[in-house]
Amino acid sequence: MAEPRFMSLPDVALELSVTESQVYHMVRSGELPAIKIGGRGQWRVERVRLEQYIEQKYAETAAWVAENPLVQHDPE
Template sequence: MSDEPKNRRFLTIGQAAEELNVSPVQVRALLKTGELRGIQVGGRGQWRIGANDVEDFITEGYRRTAEHIASGEITDDGEEGAEQA
């Protein structure tokens, strides 16, 4: 969301993907599974995602990750930026 104001109420799939640093295909998958809330508008059913819903998704992701860390379920999978032992 480079030159656009960050105070928009709704984001397109592309804008939400940029915010989450994932592909638009991944955002569509999250919408279809209900992990990310969104609405379809217009005759063509274009998706719009509330900016607050993106923030809620991120907050929930942090909560789930903290739970997994606390339970020992998180392992180093060699993800970009992860330190290798």
């Protein structure tokens, strides 16, 4: 069976190992694209958008690491 196209915020939180509150903030700030559906306005994140978000975070992290190399100090 194929994975569902859309994920609830609790499912996204589990996938990313973060809190639902953190996912809600990412969605409301526009950091993580999502849609609001249904009469109660439930948020859904498209699985492909989540994968794109993860890839973007890998790229951002790699750039940060390159700009901030780990410097080990030799004990004197």
